[in-house]
Amino acid sequence: xxxxxxxxxxxxxxxxxxxxxxxxxxxxxxxxxxxxxxxxxxxxxxxxxxxxxxxxxxxxxxxxxxxxxxxxxxxxxxxxxxxxxxxxxxxxxxxxxxxxxxxxxxxxxxxxxxxxxxxxxxxxxxxxxxxxxxxxxxxxxxxxxxxxxxxxxxxxxxxxxxxxxxxxxxxxxxxxxxxxxxxxxxxxxxxxxxxxxxxxxxxxxxxxxxxxxxxxxxxxxxxxxxxxxxxxxxxxxxxxxxxxxxxxxxxxxxxxxxxxxxxxxxxxxxxxxxxxxxxxxxxxxxxxxxxxxxxxxxxxxxxxxxxxxxxxxxxxxxxxxxxxxxxxx
Numbered sequence: 001x002x003x004x005x006x007x008x009x010x011x012x013x014x015x016x017x018x019x020x021x022x023x024x025x026x027x028x029x030x031x032x033x034x035x036x037x038x039x040x041x042x043x044x045x046x047x048x049x050x051x052x053x054x055x056x057x058x059x060x061x062x063x064x065x066x067x068x069x070x071x072x073x074x075x076x077x078x079x080x081x082x083x084x085x086x087x088x089x090x091x092x093x094x095x096x097x098x099x100x101x102x103x104x105x106x107x108x109x110x111x112x113x114x115x116x117x118x119x120x121x122x123x124x125x126x127x128x129x130x131x132x133x134x135x136x137x138x139x140x141x142x143x144x145x146x147x148x149x150x151x152x153x154x155x156x157x158x159x160x161x162x163x164x165x166x167x168x169x170x171x172x173x174x175x176x177x178x179x180x181x182x183x184x185x186x187x188x189x190x191x192x193x194x195x196x197x198x199x200x201x202x203x204x205x206x207x208x209x210x211x212x213x214x215x216x217x218x219x220x221x222x223x224x225x226x227x228x229x230x231x232x233x234x235x236x237x238x239x240x241x242x243x244x245x246x247x248x249x250x251x252x253x254x255x256x257x258x259x260x261x262x263x264x265x266x267x268x269x270x271x272x273x274x275x276x277x278x279x280x281x282x283x284x285x286x287x288x289x290x291x292x293x294x295x296x297x298x299x300x301x302x303x304x305x306x307x308x309x310x311x312x313x314x315x316x317x318x319x320x321x322x323x324x325x326x327x328x329x
Contacts, residue, residue, distance in 0.1 A: 027320070028268050028284035035288060039295040046295060053175045057168065057245070059290035060183045061086075063283065064238045065257065066264040067190045068231030070282045072133075073265050074194075075206040075227055076274025080137040081122060082235045082261050083254030084144035089115040090239035091148045094157035094249030104164065112236035118144055119232020123225030141258070148251040157249040168244040179241045186234075191279040203227070207274030263310065264289055267317045288313075 039046045065082050072079045093111025096102040102110075118140055125136040167178040176184075194200035202223055205213035214220045243249050268285030270277030289310065296306050 028281050028288065031267075032284050032288050032291065035291055035295070039291065039298075043295065043298045045298055049175070051294065051298075053171075055287070055290050055294050056175065056180050057177065058294065059286050060168075060179050061238045061242050061245075062257065062260055062264060062289070063183050063286045064186060064234050064241065065231075065261045066282050066286050067186055067279060068227075068234035069261045069265050070190070070268075070270065070277055070279055071194070071203055071227045072231050073207075073262070073270045073272065074203045074274060074277040075224060076210070077126070077133040077224070077227070078137060078262070078272075079122070079228065079231055080134070080258045081118065081140035081144055082231065083257035084141045084148065085115045085118045085232055085235040086239040086242065086254035086257060087148040087251055088118065088144040088239075089236035090243045090249040090253060091151045091157070091251055093240060094160075094243065095151050098157050098159065099152075104161070108240055111240060112233055115236025115239065116229050116233040119229040119235075120225065122232070123228035126228070127221040127225050145251075152251065154251055156251070158247065160243065160247050165244055165247045168241065179244060182237070182241070187279060187283050194279050199223075204275055207276070209275075260289060260310070263314045263317070266314060272318070 036046075045051055065086065069079060069082065089111045092114045093107050096110055097104050097107035122136050122140045125131045125139070126133050129136075131139075168180075169177065171177055172181070194203065202213065202218045205216060205218055206220055206223060210220050239249075239253070242253055246253070264285035265277060265282050266272065266285070267288050268278070268281030268283070270281065292309070292313070293306060296309065301309075
């Protein structure tokens, strides 16, 4: 074979690989686009402005939590306690403000801080006590849920002020609420940090190989602990956001959110083995779940069937991740 023919063959193979890699990197965005197109034909209500606004509101809580879960999964960890921490944070906030008479300006930060404290304990259990992340977060899930119920003996706290509830109801520019704005701002900041800052690069290094990361000068234990603290703080913030939507604090809130949170990150292209993932992909995963649930609701699909469908989507996402990693080897 002549050198020119060999060069053409190499160029064509390189182009094919490039297109394949591009398609792989943008799979979540393509999936979301296809899903939106299909639903726009299936139901005439899907593309209405009010429905789009509803989707934005519905994904805010999950989206904020998923940002923290992204960092956790990138370092090769897992966090099963996010839903319980959300409930504990919202209960502490409500209890301090409604029962103890504290100012909301104090109660809200303390509720969020409670989530960060839970994350700190989890991080220390993993890095100092050398517990597997699965066990440490499973224990925290039980502890946080129990404390959330103990605070009011399992009763909800109701009757929040209008300005508080208005944070998720009042619209700016016709579609943005204050809570949605917080979600968008956090997603943008997290994207910048993970993609362009040294802290973000250290997450990928730890997820790729913690021993190599340590030899490269990264403080693996403290960085890992910090990641769980951030995840806890974002869960606390999610609890506050959910309270604005429910006009109450309920100890049962957040049930099942840990699975939805992990699903959003995995559907967004992250690998449960660590070292792979992105904030932008996670946001796409959050919207895929939100749009899918919205479309199923509009078509009258049972919530129980929706759980089955979401589970199948998770399986497909993990299978795709395994196939992608095999082809890259």
